Amino acid sequence: MDEILDQAINARRNLRLQERIRESGHEFWELTGASPDLSHMEPGFLTNASKKKGRRWMSLFKQRAFYHVLGDELILLPTEKKEPPMAMGSFRKRLIQEEITG
Secondary structure (H helix, E strand, O other): OOOOOOHHHHHHHHHHHHHHHHHHOOOEEEEEEEOOOOOOEEEEEEEOOOHHHHHHHHHHOOOOEEEEEEOOEEEEEEOOOOOOOEEEEEOHHHOOOOOOOO
């Protein structure tokens, strides 16, 4: 909710969210969300859960909003329904894959 959290607190919340998603039986993948200029980054998850479930989780973990992908469209959905959704453009164009070396 627009509050910068200590890294350890944020990591614990992310772990609890990950456990919640896993317990729900939904698939998920870890990813890092970032501003277009990469000046702000936050760890997160991509899941196949419904918007309703996502909204419930985000409310539980005190998050202001979450992203929804519809086709290739990235949409910012406020946790509180009183605020309108915001179209953010192509999801694929925002993807940056890290090269994994072994």
